[in-house]
Amino acid sequence: MPFIPIVDLQKQYFSLQAEIDAAVLACLREAQYVGGKQIQELEKALSNYIGMDYAIACGNGTDALQLCLMALELPPRSKIIVPAFTYIATVEVIRLLGYEIVYADVDPDTFQCTPETIDAVFSPDVKAIIAVHLYGQTGNIAAISAFAKQKGIFLIEDNAQSFGSEKNIRRNSLITTSFYPSKNLGAYGDGGAVFTNDASMAQKIRKLANHGQTKKYTHELVGINSRLDTIQAAILQVKLKHLDQFIAARQQVASWYDDALNDIASLHLPVRSPFSSHTFYLYTIRVRSDNRDALQQYLFNQGITTVVHYPQPCYRQQAYLQENFSLMNTELLCKSVLSLPLYPEITKEEIQYICKHIRLFFENEAASKAM
């Protein structure tokens, strides 16, 4: 029986081994571990790639969000709207900085907040929105951005999962990303970045990420230590050159899944939003909530790893509990989503094996109901 993981990072390393090894060795030989020209070169390449004026590399995608919020200096206890269906990092930073989380529901097709779900929870105490580009594509950010502008509030875009879904971005928002190893552009450790078109904001975020200093031992702001390691910057420079090709491979895999699964009535396949390309960071299907867990177990028994992103709304997590609160689509999605294995190097034969077993699961189910 084959074993198919949800992602396989080793295969990608082997495909780039010569380039990666040379880049890492160069850092070791130069004994440059923090800062230096690798960071500056990466920041330039990143900002060129997505078309924003400034990129500030930092320790991870969570810090990138925290740095944005620190830079905005919102009034104490400000409210911030965030989707309840996201990775916990997005809400964690709000609470860490003493702000109040306001959960918005998401659209069940794109899995993201819409201007309508945001408007439904808006109040005058809301000072910012964090929109999350979940699973690999961008939601209706033009409309969300117009909403934020009309209300005079800030917009942060958490693009940890969708780096590469848009290029030539010319927006006023602050945009963050993560270089966690499994991400579209993954380092070999933690990493993240903030993007902005505002020169003074870029300078402030850079300062905040380096203990509030621009000159050594001169601390103008209360900052944090959130620097990207030089070795990670060297690795990311190599991988950035191959990113478009990796995204194209992800899209190819997604179309194999689509072709093999689109006639199974019990499945909802991923919907492409009209607002960006879909990079397929994740290929997440929706299954009826009463058999999602059974499907996951069945696939596991066939050597196929799947993951539920995410099993609980953020407001049900112990640390963020909001009693007597629920959002309809968020609840539904937590019970029905299932992410299938997807990485650029997965083979068509592996996808066929996975899809054959998904089909068998539903055929067995139908047969047992008919008995």
Ligand SMILES: Cc1ncc(COP(=O)(O)O)c(C=O)c1O
């Ligand atoms: C939507 C989202 N936001 C933020 C993060 C945080 O990124 P990091 O793990 O680099 O801190 C992640 C990482 O998984 C994420 O998926």
